[in-house]
Amino acid sequence: MADTFELSHEALNGLFAALRKDGRRVLAPVDSDGRTELNEVESPAQVAKDYLQTILSAKEVVFPKVERLLSYTTGPGKVELKDPEPKALPTVLFGVRPCEAAAFGALDAVFNWDTRDSFFNARMAQIAVIGLSCTKADAACFCTTVGGGPADTRGSDILLSPIEGGFLAEVLTEKGRSIQALAPELFQDGRGIDKTAVKLDKAFDQPALTAKLPGMFDSALWVDQSLRCIGCGACAFVCPTCVCFDIQEEADPKQGQRLRCWDSCGYRMFTLHASGHNPREVQSQRWRQRIYHKFSYYPERYGMLGCVGCGKCTRACPVDMNLREHLVETSEMKA
Amino acid sequence: MEALKQKAKDLLERGEVKAIVGYTKGTGDIRRPYFAQRPEQVDGLVLDEACTQNLATYATKHEVRHLGKLGVVALPVTQRALLQLMAERQIRDGDVIVLVAEEGNVEKGNVKELASAAALEEHLALKTDVMDEKDQELLAKLNAKSREERWAFWHRELSRCVKCYACRNSCPMCYCDHCTMDCNRPQWVPVASHDLGNFEYHVVRAMHLAGRCVECGECGRACPVGIPVHLLTFFAEESVHRQFGQRAGHSAKLDYALSTFRPDDKESFIR
């Protein structure tokens, strides 16, 4: 049960100050050379105005593009192993869109499935999410189709929705309440104020698509859709739910480090076996895998979708692989 | 446009090509690569200033090659890339029919069909391509900075790289089945996208493109985080041209500066 409050623009200034006084760094979307990127900010004035979304997702805060898992030095007859302390600083992510906030759940499903990933968990424990509802959407967005929405509260500790003079603030979780407690006087009573956000119609029937996919494995559709795909990792890397990684060991005779870095199922070598066999030799198989992983295997295995409908993949793709469009086409195909 | 569509339809109907590689309308105002394999599909073809991808990259993509002989709707940079690929023996003379809709005349409908490397070379000999003004300016601005300023610029920009390889994969000249980046014995360039791995990767790519880059700029456009990586390959290409007079995409016979030499090559820094 959320408590609703009114947070004026001025009060938001005060909240930022209170957060920083509490030793937390605040990351928010900022304008950088015409791009919107997540960066450290000191005040709301530095936050980008009028942005749709950041290019990269907030996942980089809890699942960085390069992360040290361990390091070691070797000497005569011995190895000294060093576990890194995950440098998790107390952080507040401000201005996260509801789609990306919901994505943390999808990341958690993988990172805490059987083994509990200490790196991910340490970083998640240190972050709090102040989400920001969407007042606009573009042709790539389809959050409402996948169970989300422009003002969805999943994944946010506090969700702000723009109203005149400031924001409606929904304080949703324990973490959210602890932020409010830093400066409770900034939060005015907000009961009775309506939450407004952009309206986004559903693009296709997602449950029907998920049910249909197992029977479409051998369809020629995957070949047609993926003909223009160049097999890069742009979609996987900007995606807030994509979680595949590679482990790289960088070593010389005296010392080494083991790194975890982002990987993409779109790469040809992703499933290349040491024997030389590659179960996904052609791009259509890899494209199909991407769709199935997000819309068929994820529901089957984790009981949730592996896609939040943010549209980042579509915007980042050099050859305009529009995911929403592809999924609509897939839904409309005769089984 | 109608003449282009008609020509494309003809080629498909006569079975002269198995697929037309062109552009079609994409999300919003952008265009995307398009493959018409049946005559009725040519109606989706579009050609205007918003078309930017270098379609020559598909001439070496094996899923597209396996369709058979291709008819490629080619922008000037695509024409140069295709000629360079022929010079590098990556596409056989006759594998591709190049469809040129003369610039500015798309509506008037003059469509040239170039079916051989020789024809392509002859057509391109009549053109003088000039680098995009904006890119010329950016290069000039960078060259005017001090070395330390350039270091700060490239270090900052390249630290943002996530090693997605959109730049590499969108480039027609990066066609190696086993890219040096994928080699792990030895792992010459680190896979991880830390500062060092990013810097080394982009240096390698620029050096591998020196003398081979047709300056389409697609790598810079493809980058999802907006790093102007095309400036690196443009610079390497211009350096080769300035010092050796050789250029990519001009000849059907390979004229690669870094596999040739002249005994009297002039430089001023070797002691």
Added chain:
Amino acid sequence: MEEKFEPKLTAFVCNWCTYAGADLTGTSRIKYQSNVRVLRVPCTGRIDFMLVMKAFQKGADGVIVSGCHPNDCHYTSGNYHARRRWMVYKDLMDFMGMDTRRVTFSWVSAAEGVRWAQLVNEVTDQVRALGPYAEYQQLVGAGIE
């Protein structure tokens, strides 16, 4: 007592000319500064620009690349190819902001024992004056969470 900075130099030299020349320097009992570590390759044509970058990554403050004079290459044309490669690479290095003062390309023959010593001494003094290549070391280890 403060330790004065001593530069680390890596030299990639071709087996037939510069390496033999360096050998001659030794047999002639000519002394020269010992900051340089000499790595022998068959020919300068084998030298990949990545070797230079890796040397810097591993902590070199300066790099020397040296081989046979034009027309004297043991493999006929290896040094011509190398020259072309260096002409482009040096340009690119400078464009990307690397300190090209720290890289020296030279032709030193098997007979030039004295010259090798002179070259190494000159380069060592030059790089000592430039100081450690701390800028490049900024890259190493950066960007890892």
